[in-house]
Amino acid sequence: MVRKSKGLSERHIKILGYLDFHQDKGYPPSIREIGEQTGITSTSVVNYYLEQLEKWGFIERDRRISRGVRIMPDRLDEVSQLIGKGARVVQSVVDLLKIPVVGRIVASAPVPVPASDFSYYGSEDSVEIARSLLPVKSKSEDLFALEVQGDSMIDAMVNDGDIVVMRKVSSNAEAKNGEMVAVWLPERDETTLKYFYKEANRYRLQPANPTMSPIYVDKREKLEIKGKVVMVIRRIATTAM
Numbered sequence: 001m002v003r004k005s006k007g008l009s010e011r012h013i014k015i016l017g018y019l020d021f022h023q024d025k026g027y028p029p030s031i032r033e034i035g036e037q038t039g040i041t042s043t044s045v046v047n048y049y050l051e052q053l054e055k056w057g058f059i060e061r062d063r064r065i066s067r068g069v070r071i072m073p074d075r076l077d078e079v080s081q082l083i084g085k086g087a088r089v090v091q092s093v094v095d096l097l098k099i100p101v102v103g104r105i106v107a108s109a110p111v112p113v114p115a116s117d118f119s120y121y122g123s124e125d126s127v128e129i130a131r132s133l134l135p136v137k138s139k140s141e142d143l144f145a146l147e148v149q150g151d152s153m154i155d156a157m158v159n160d161g162d163i164v165v166m167r168k169v170s171s172n173a174e175a176k177n178g179e180m181v182a183v184w185l186p187e188r189d190e191t192t193l194k195y196f197y198k199e200a201n202r203y204r205l206q207p208a209n210p211t212m213s214p215i216y217v218d219k220r221e222k223l224e225i226k227g228k229v230v231m232v233i234r235r236i237a238t239t240a241m
Contacts, residue, residue, distance in 0.1 A: 107150035152207035166227030
């Protein structure tokens with residue numbers, strides 16, 4: 001039996017509306033086209049919403065092809081009604097939290113991506129996550145999301161293109177040994193996603209990839225922890241578009 005959702009967000013409805021529009025064209029849209037037409041610049045974010053719609057039984061997907069998404073035939077009438085009702089079926093903010101996707105974080109050797117440059121995405125880019133999936137003490141104003149670039153954390157099940165939901169920290173002291181954090185090295189203008197460890201005279205930024213070596217930072221060098229990972233949103237594998 002298909003599990004019904006408590007409601008759909010405005011972004012879910014926009015995606016369904018665009019898929020419904022394509023029903024008459026004879027071919028489905030690509031992931032990138034869906035994003036362009038619904039105001040989502042990240043294909044990972046588009047995939048996140050498609051995954052939810054598939055789980056709720058509104059769409060079906062063939063991941064072997066780039067245009068392998070369509071509305072389930074037995075839900076077409078329901079989707080038409082939802083599109084017609086528009087904002088009246090938008091999910092209550094009590095159930096969903098809108099978390100801004102503010103940029104990219106490198107999961108490899110640090111590269112020049114300063115913390116002040118977390119502006120790759122537009123101001124409207126966000127992911128909506130059920131409050132129940134997040135740690136109990138999480139406050140929406142303390143959360144932000146980053147798209148992962150690189151494969152240094154693959155053994156931690158964080159892959160290239162995934163989205164990590166972060167909780168802001170007010171100081172480095174909040175980070176405990178072994179936690180996965182977003183680190184900014186101001187003197188180098190570099191950011192990276194790694195496990196964090198405090199050692200005698202240095203910090204160790206540990207990858208979760210046996211082919212990569214740790215990164216060591218002398219404690220005299222400035223290091224800022226921008227956030228700690230509280231959730232990972234997996235990228236759904238798709239073919240090139």
